[in-house]
Amino acid sequence: MFSYLREPTPRGVGDVGVAFTDRRGGVSVGGFRSLNFGRTDVDELAALRTNMSLLRARLGIAPLQTVHQVHGTMIRHIDRVDDLQGPEGWLGDLVPGGAPVPVADSIVCTLPDVPLAIRVADCVPVVLADVHAGVIGAAHAGRVGLLTRVLQATVDAMASRGATSLEAWVGPHICGRCYEVPDDMAAQAYRALPALRARSRWHTASLDLGAGTQAVLEAAGVRVHRVDPCTLEHPDTLFSHRGSRGRAGRQIGLIWRDGSTS
Numbered sequence: 001m002f003s004y005l006r007e008p009t010p011r012g013v014g015d016v017g018v019a020f021t022d023r024r025g026g027v028s029v030g031g032f033r034s035l036n037f038g039r040t041d042v043d044e045l046a047a048l049r050t051n052m053s054l055l056r057a058r059l060g061i062a063p064l065q066t067v068h069q070v071h072g073t074m075i076r077h078i079d080r081v082d083d084l085q086g087p088e089g090w091l092g093d094l095v096p097g098g099a100p101v102p103v104a105d106s107i108v109c110t111l112p113d114v115p116l117a118i119r120v121a122d123c124v125p126v127v128l129a130d131v132h133a134g135v136i137g138a139a140h141a142g143r144v145g146l147l148t149r150v151l152q153a154t155v156d157a158m159a160s161r162g163a164t165s166l167e168a169w170v171g172p173h174i175c176g177r178c179y180e181v182p183d184d185m186a187a188q189a190y191r192a193l194p195a196l197r198a199r200s201r202w203h204t205a206s207l208d209l210g211a212g213t214q215a216v217l218e219a220a221g222v223r224v225h226r227v228d229p230c231t232l233e234h235p236d237t238l239f240s241h242r243g244s245r246g247r248a249g250r251q252i253g254l255i256w257r258d259g260s261t262s
């Protein structure tokens with residue numbers, strides 16, 4: 001069910017849980033086998049609901065807060081109970097009477113016991129926390145997001161809510177040996193963010209999204225944990241957009257702050 005799991009431990013303040021799901025332990029079939037949380041317009045609704053129930057039961061967490069990701073820099077803020085999606089909010093208007101999932105590529109939250117989720121299948125899921133300030137965040141950082149500074153925007157938004165000492169976890173994504181891009185796209189990306197420079201296993205221009213993510217976060221003073229196996233190289237355990245020629249399911253990066261000890 002997880003490529004990485006860090007459960008909250010009581011430390012006298014509300015500690016955070018961090019999870020990056022993988023493909024295993026769900027009920028979706030075919031290209032979505034099996035723990036799929038995305039492509040909700042295509043996968044079976046019943047399977048999606050079961051996958052979410054299994055995840056929430058395993059972690060003992062409240063309804064996940066999600067966004068409709070569009071490679072932008074919009075941030076969804078959650079500061080009040082009124083800001084929360086209900087248990088089926090992640091399915092948006094696929095559920096009769098449901099509200100559309102808010103459009104954003106980042107979420108920043110100051111409430112305890114609220115899990116934030118980013119859905120990915122090659123892009124970089126990043127989750128962040130200042131445990132002592134009680135602020136958490138989650139962001140979708142692909143090539144476009146890195147270049148449009150979605151991570152800097154997220155860090156700034158967290159700072160505006162009191163975060164002063166951030167750490168971040170960088171989850172599974174396509175690696176620099178696999179993420180081949182056209183030469184002109186690579187050149188533009190290298191100019192904007194030199195840490196992206198890489199060569200593919202085929203000796204062509206590629207982007208190292210993990211190195212780019214780490215460089216951006218460290219420049220912003222964030223302590224970085226890399227827990228990021230390559231999605232393309234692990235088809236049995238991770239969804240990959242490229243590996244499935246665009247028909248992949250989605251795994252999620254997840255963070256929540258334990259309110260029971262705060």
Ligand SMILES: [Zn+2]
Binds near residue numbers: 175176179230231233
């Ligand atoms: Zn790779």
